[in-house]
Amino acid sequence: MAHKTNKISVTEIDFDALKDNLKTFLQSQSEFSDFDFEGSGMNILLDQLAYNTHYIALHANLVGNEMFLDSATLRESVVSLAKQLNYTPKSKTAPNAKLDVTLTPIGTPPSVIIEAGTEFNTTKDGTTYTFSTLQDVTILEDGGNYIATGLDIYEGHFLNFNWTVDTSLSGQRFVIPNNSIDTSTLTVTVQNSSGDTTTFPFIRATTIDSIDGDQRVYWLQEVEDNQFELVFGNDVVGRALLNGNIINISYLVTKGDASNSASTFVATDTIAGLSSSNFSFTVSQVASGGADHESIESIKFLAPKLYQTQGRAVTITDYQNILLDIRQDIDIITGWGGEENDPPQFGQIFLAMKPIGLEKYSEAVKIDIQTELQEFNIIPMQPIIVDPDLTYFNITSSVHYNAITLKDTIAQLQTQVETTIKDYFSSTLSKFNETFRFSVFGSLIDDSNQAILNNDTSIVLEKRFLHELGVAYTTVLNFNNAIEPGSLSSNPHTIGALTNLTFDDDGNGTIRCLQGATVLNLTAGTIDYNTGTVNINNLTIDSFDNPGDDRLKIFVTPASNDVTSLRDQVLAIDEDDSNSISVSLISETI
Secondary structure, three states, X not given: OOOOOOOOOOOOOOHHHXXXXXXXXXXXXXXXXXXXXXXXXXXXXXXXXXXXXXXXXXXXXXXXXXXXXXXXXXXXHHHHHHHOOOOOOOOOEOOEEEEEEEXXXXXXXXXXXXXXXXXXXXXXXXXXXXXXXXXXXEEEOEOOEEEEEEEEEEEOEEEEEEEEOOOOOOOOOEEOOOOOEEEEEEEEEXXXXXXXXXXXXEEEOOOOOOOOOOOOEEEEEEOHHHOEEEEEOOOOOOOOOOOOOEEEEEEEEOOHHHHOOOOOOEEOOOEOOEOHHHEEEEEEEEEEOOEOOOOHHHHHHHHHHHHHHOOOEOOHHHHHHHHHHHOOOEEEEEEEEHHHOOOXXXXXXXXXXXXXXXXXXXXHHHHHHHHHHHOOEOOOOEEEEEOOEEEEEEEEEEEEEEOOOOOOOHHHHHHHHHHHHHHHHHHOOOOEOOEXXXXXXXXXXXXXXXXXXXXXXXXXXXXXXXXXXXXXXXXXXXXXXXXXXXXXXXXXXXXXXXXXXXXXXXXXXXXXEEEOOEEEEEXXXXXXXXXXXXXXXXXXXXXXXXXXXXXXXXXXXXXXXXXXOOOOEEEEOOOOOOOOEEEEEEEEOO
16 A cells, blocks of 8 residues: 655656545545545546646657657657758659760751750659750760760759749748658749849758848748758848749659669650750660658757757768768768878768669769768868778578478468578668677578577678679789688689680699689689788689679688678678578488
């Protein structure tokens, strides 16, 4: 029985505890010392008081949570709190692809123009998406050729909207009536009035630094329903709008990341007024960079970190945070100083990134990213964007199970084990600076199904190198883990008239060429077993013998079953490769 007191305890907000506290307080009064609360109408009043107090406490707790960025759960709250840190959440971003276009106009005009809004269609997963140019592109005649290299096309459709400024309206707002806008494509102009067509462009500002009352600028902020609102100046910071001004905006409406990795396009109409017989194009960069609205988790993560950077890049963390802000399609990112590089390159900063859904960024995108980073540099430091160094795993697992206790089908058991393997790599690995821990991995396989007794699993590491066929090349493949001598192999390939060639190592550091089981008098390179460095020297491959192979694959067995990643290395599994996971089931009756 609760201890009697003449004071109400206010330390609990749980309903039962509140009711007990009220009952204890009343029982401490002489009027109710022997009152039967459970069998009277007073019990209903106590319930009502306890519920009311509980609801008030719960509401206060929820309100309190929404006041802080770390604990807020409503997007409106998170956006509002981020605004105090001068952070504007990112809108949807349109995927961008690049085309190399060749035109053959009639005659030899000095130039031709690919107009803004020229459309191209692509189909992905049964859905058609429209890409278009955002601005006019002039192609000059060059020796009778008309070639546009790296023509940018973006997924989406252009829309226009306008408002008329009415100063008699209290609190007039300019909310863009679409929540699928890509704000990076937004253009804003202001016309003096319906009777005066003089128009001025307004540019987007992100701070109030160095902005006086004469500058034509606007600010952008997210409001309800993922929409964005234009905010103009007040003649002290930024020029104020006048009654009768007409605000004209144009913007791209996009489906975000849905068409990322699209690689085949067709023109929907003419290009530069030319029919299909007078133009051709190839895709030099597949669609990438598309993203959905920035998530609540991303806003919480980035807002305070970008506030710390104050718009300048000094440390590696600054560069990483800025990149996460300007590129929504980054899956993983890491960085290191040039002094840590192999070989060292002092005065440089290296940044490795992997885009969502792709192995790496194109060279053109990497150059664009490096250019964007230049405006944040305040020290003579050159950021260098590098590709992630992917090390693939090939898993072979013999799984022993108790046939009597197995409640699922053999096919279901097979799927469960394969899913466990894929989930481990997608959730634990496939990131920078992670370690593959063999004992943990084996335990997860055992836990895939209660009927599994044990597993006998082995791993092989794989590196892939894409190079132009028929051209001699030299490269270094770093496994960054010790390698078991005598374990190296490769996919079959052809060199000149020699077909079905593979590589192995002799256990003493030399990589040999084999044709079937015959060792040829050819040396492909060397291997350092301690560091896991494979050197391929002056090798010319003319073709690959396995259907679907388009690159050299080198396989090794690590000296330790625990595999670590270093700097830009990512440990991954290729789910599209049917040979990456091999699971055999062995029935035992216990």
